[in-house]
Amino acid sequence: MAMIKVHGHPFSTATALVLCCLEEKQLQYELVLVDLSSGAQKKPQYLALNPFGVVPTIQDGDLTLFESRAIIKYLAKKYQAQGTDLLGNTLSEQALVDQWCEVEAQSFFPPAWNILVQTAKVPMQGGITDEAIVKKDMEKLEKLLDIYEERLSKCKYLAGDFFSLADLQHLPCAEYLVKSGGKGDLFFSRKHVNAWWEDISSRPTWKKAAEKLP
Amino acid sequence: MAMIKVHGHPFSTATALVLCCLEEKQLQYELVLVDLSSGAQKKPQYLALNPFGVVPTIQDGDLTLFESRAIIKYLAKKYQAQGTDLLGNTLSEQALVDQWCEVEAQSFFPPAWNILVQTAKVPMQGGITDEAIVKKDMEKLEKLLDIYEERLSKCKYLAGDFFSLADLQHLPCAEYLVKSGGKGDLFFSRKHVNAWWEDISSRPTWKKAAEKLP
Numbered sequence: 001m002a003m004i005k006v007h008g009h010p011f012s013t014a015t016a017l018v019l020c021c022l023e024e025k026q027l028q029y030e031l032v033l034v035d036l037s038s039g040a041q042k043k044p045q046y047l048a049l050n051p052f053g054v055v056p057t058i059q060d061g062d063l064t065l066f067e068s069r070a071i072i073k074y075l076a077k078k079y080q081a082q083g084t085d086l087l088g089n090t091l092s093e094q095a096l097v098d099q100w101c102e103v104e105a106q107s108f109f110p111p112a113w114n115i116l117v118q119t120a121k122v123p124m125q126g127g128i129t130d131e132a133i134v135k136k137d138m139e140k141l142e143k144l145l146d147i148y149e150e151r152l153s154k155c156k157y158l159a160g161d162f163f164s165l166a167d168l169q170h171l172p173c174a175e176y177l178v179k180s181g182g183k184g185d186l187f188f189s190r191k192h193v194n195a196w197w198e199d200i201s202s203r204p205t206w207k208k209a210a211e212k213l214p
Numbered sequence: 215m216a217m218i219k220v221h222g223h224p225f226s227t228a229t230a231l232v233l234c235c236l237e238e239k240q241l242q243y244e245l246v247l248v249d250l251s252s253g254a255q256k257k258p259q260y261l262a263l264n265p266f267g268v269v270p271t272i273q274d275g276d277l278t279l280f281e282s283r284a285i286i287k288y289l290a291k292k293y294q295a296q297g298t299d300l301l302g303n304t305l306s307e308q309a310l311v312d313q314w315c316e317v318e319a320q321s322f323f324p325p326a327w328n329i330l331v332q333t334a335k336v337p338m339q340g341g342i343t344d345e346a347i348v349k350k351d352m353e354k355l356e357k358l359l360d361i362y363e364e365r366l367s368k369c370k371y372l373a374g375d376f377f378s379l380a381d382l383q384h385l386p387c388a389e390y391l392v393k394s395g396g397k398g399d400l401f402f403s404r405k406h407v408n409a410w411w412e413d414i415s416s417r418p419t420w421k422k423a424a425e426k427l428p
Contacts, residue, residue, distance in 0.1 A: 051361045052321070063306045067316035074309040092277045095288040102281035105319055107266070147265045 004029040007049060008056030009036050010212035013116075013172035014068040015056040020168060021072040023205035026083035069105060072165055084205075086165045093160055100158040100166030107144050111137035112173035119181050120214075141177075141186055145193050152192035156199075167200050175201065175210055218243040221263060222270030223250050224426035227330075227386035228282040229270045234382060235286040237419035240297035283319060286379055298419075300379045307374055314372040314380030321358050325351035326387035333395050334428075355391075355400055359407055366406035370413075381414050389415065389424055 004022070006029050008015030022029050034040050034055050042053045050057040050066040057066040060078075065071050076086040088094045114137045118129045151158060158166045174197065177183040187197040200206070218236070220243050222229030236243050248254050248269050256267045264271040264280040271280040274292075279285050290300040302308040328351045332343045365372060372380040388411065391397040401411040414420070 051364060052317075063309060065309050065313055067313045067320070070309060070312035070316045073312050074305070077308070078305055091288070091292055094291070095277060095279050095284060098284035098287050099279055099281045102284045102319075103266075105316075106281070110324070150265060 002061060005032050005059040006030070006056055007032045007034050007046065007058070009034055011036070011214050012055050013176065013213065014054070016172050016175075016209045016213055017068045017169065018056050018058065018071050018075075020171060020203075020206050020209035021075050021086070021165075023208055024084040024086060024168070024203075025075055025079045027075065027079060069101065069165075069169060072168065073101075076165055084163065086163070086168065088159060088162065088164060093162070096159040097164045097166050100164075101169055103158075104166060104169040108141070108170060109173060111140040111144075112177060115141075115181060115183065116173060116176050120176070138183070138186075141183075145186055145190055148196075149190040149193050152196050157196065163200065163203075167196070171200060171206050171210070172213070175206075175213065180214070216275060219246050219273040220244070220270055221246045221248050221260065221272070223248055225250070225428050226269050227390065227427065228268070230386050230389075230423045230427055231282045231383065232270050232272065232285050232289075234385060234417075234420050234423035235289050235300070235379075237422055238298040238300060238382070238417075239289055239293045241289065241293060283315065283379075283383060286382065287315075290379055298377065300377070300382065302373060302376065302378060307376070310373040311378045311380050314378075315383055317372075318380060318383040322355070322384060323387060325354040325358075326391060329355075329395060329397065330387060330390050334390070352397070352400075355397075359400055359404055362410075363404040363407050366410050371410065377414065377417075381410070385414060385420050385424070386427070389420075389427065394428070 004027060006015065006018055006022070008018065008031060010016070010031070019029075019031070034046060036055070040046055041050075041055055046057075047053055049059070049064055052066065054066075056068060056071065057064060058071050059065075060074075065074060072086070080087060086097075088097050115134055118134050122129055148158070155161050157163050174187070178187060178197070178201070186193075188194050218241060220229070220232055220236070222232065222245060224230070224245075233243075233245070248260060250269070254260055255269055260271075261267055263273070263278055266280065268280075270282060270285070271278060272285050273279075274288075279288060286300070294301060300311075302311045329348055332348050336343055362372070369375050371377050388401070392401060392411070392415070402408050
């Protein structure tokens with residue numbers, strides 16, 4: 001079997017998500033570097049793989065796939081019997097995994113990403129952080145994590161008492177908020193959220209996937 | 215088998231999405247009205263079902279599930295042998311369905327929803343449409359639909375030559391843009407996008423699900 005190719009970049013949070021999933025599934029892969037600093041992701045060769053011009057994209061045999069959340073779902077399904085099961089055993093467990101994956105995508109990621117952009121990308125490009133955006137999005141995250149606190153008081157992980165794609169999806173942006181963004185109190189100030197964060201962020205697979213994140 | 219309960223409202227785009235999926239799967243269901251005008255979605259009885267206080271939420275036997283995209287995925291999986299197959303047959307087809315579902319959730323929905331809010335909800339509440347937001351989000355949709363045009367020149371639907379969850383997910387907000395929002399040219403001006411829109415929006419299941427949308 002040919003090795004899975006990951007076209008990505010170690011500084012990309014979405015690439016880190018896919019790499020962590022590959023580690024959890026004990027899969028071998030080749031990381032094909034897309035040189036973001038020279039804009040390689042917007043050149044015809046890469047756009048032929050992914051018309052959106054963003055990383056990552058994977059190639060697994062004949063299949064070319066982009067959108068990191070779709071990639072990890074595919075890997076978790078295709079290799080369900082191998083490594084960590086990330087999907088849940090029953091249809092109901094799987095539905096709850098999907099539900100909390102949607103919560104991440106629709107409610108956690110947008111404000112977390114805005115804060116990352118405003119506090120990291122904008123200053124790196126010589127701009128000035130818009131503090132009003134940061135404040136508004138921090139308020140959204142505070143409310144959201146109150147809901148997580150309630151949920152995580154009832155089960156160890158978001159979808160139940162098993163680590164799943166739903167937890168995994170939070171790692172890249174949460175890592176930024178805690179480690180570089182100075183927003184760790186969002187997690188530390190809530191007992192059950194803190195225990196969850198300590199647990200998921202200390203997984204060796206994530207440490208390996210995230211080691212080159214800026 | 216007890217009937218599936220849908221806690222929702224016929225004016226809600228996310229409820230319409232779930233209803234359309236139920237129709238495609240030829241499932242019987244009971245619509246339990248959540249009276250949005252009196253704020254019933256924020257009261258303890260509903261928050262016990264869905265801590266986010268938004269519609270819809272379904273109950274199917276012992277399972278309570280929210281997030282409309284997770285709900286339709288669950289219905290499509292559980293009842294795969296019944297009604298329209300919305301998932302794809304092979305693992306690769308299913309991965310492409312998930313990929314285009316993510317494109318809808320991350321790239322189509324956010325600007326489309328902002329336009330809906332600015333041109334419908336804000337004026338309804340006595341506010342003034344922020345035309346700068348509408349302009350910026352229209353530009354995002356123009357670029358996105360250029361990518362769709364290219365994709366739909368190669369296959370009839372987004373994930374391939376079969377109607378799937380990925381197409382279905384576009385219906386509620388696209389319906390608003392075309393029918394009430396005056397943004398139909400986004401679709402009509404692109405040959406393949408127009409043919410796709412004509413096809414998916416004329417499905418009887420969607421007409422039934424959408425008949426009460428404002």
